[in-house]
Amino acid sequence: MDDSPPPPPNDAPDTQTPPPPQQTSIHTGSPTDFLKGVVGKKVIVRLNSGVDYRGVLSCLDGYMNIALEQTEEHVEGNVTNRYGDAFIRGNNVLYISAAEAI
Amino acid sequence: MASQVLPLELIDKCIGSRIWVVMKSEREFTGTLLGFDDFVNMVLEDVTEYEMTAQGTKKTKLGQTLLNGNNICMLIPGSDGPES
Numbered sequence: 001m002d003d004s005p006p007p008p009p010n011d012a013p014d015t016q017t018p019p020p021p022q023q024t025s026i027h028t029g030s031p032t033d034f035l036k037g038v039v040g041k042k043v044i045v046r047l048n049s050g051v052d053y054r055g056v057l058s059c060l061d062g063y064m065n066i067a068l069e070q071t072e073e074h075v076e077g078n079v080t081n082r083y084g085d086a087f088i089r090g091n092n093v094l095y096i097s098a099a100e101a102i
Numbered sequence: 103m104a105s106q107v108l109p110l111e112l113i114d115k116c117i118g119s120r121i122w123v124v125m126k127s128e129r130e131f132t133g134t135l136l137g138f139d140d141f142v143n144m145v146l147e148d149v150t151e152y153e154m155t156a157q158g159t160k161k162t163k164l165g166q167t168l169l170n171g172n173n174i175c176m177l178i179p180g181s182d183g184p185e186s
Contacts (some may be wrong), residue, residue: 029136029137029145030137030139030145031137031138031139031143031144031145031168032139032166033137034136034137034145034166035168036183038166038168044164048127048173048186055134064170078126084185091125091172093166093170094129094167094169094170094173095164095168095170096167096168097149097164097165097166097167097168098165098166098167099167100163
């Protein structure tokens with residue numbers, strides 16, 4: 001039988017405990033973190049067809065389905081259409097690029 | 103048994119360094135790799151996009167970019183693209 005006393009509680013001073021991780025908008029770089037960071041920002045969405053949609057990202061999901069506001073459709077550098085709101089189905093998305101600092 | 107490096111481990115080691123991404127189509131990207139997920143969707147920074155057309159190569163500079171992994175063909179770590 002082991003009747004030795006239990007180890008003493010860790011009574012290290014409170015300053016030794018690490019601070020809780022900062023849950024701010026700091027992004028570690030993963031796609032999920034990027035997407036959290038760009039909501040509400042101006043973005044450029046390029047489709048596989050080469051057409052660009054520039055606007056404010058209002059929301060998106062894991063399929064890269066995207067809702068944009070104040071959208072401009074760019075084809076070969078020229079604005080070809082403007083939409084107040086636009087929904088883009090995610091399978092067409094080549095990339096989402098931040099057009100302003102995150 | 104000899105230790106082996108899994109493909110995605112290799113890409114994980116590239117986080118923070120430059121990488122060259124070749125797509126299935128005539129399109130390539132270079133940038134600093136910030137992260138990626140299981141689908142190999144990639145977050146890149148200081149990106150240059152190269153579109154190879156019959157008229158020549160069109161270059162586009164981009165900031166932080168999430169590149170859809172669906173059309174990625176090949177990744178070349180440590181390279182700065184077709185011009186290096």
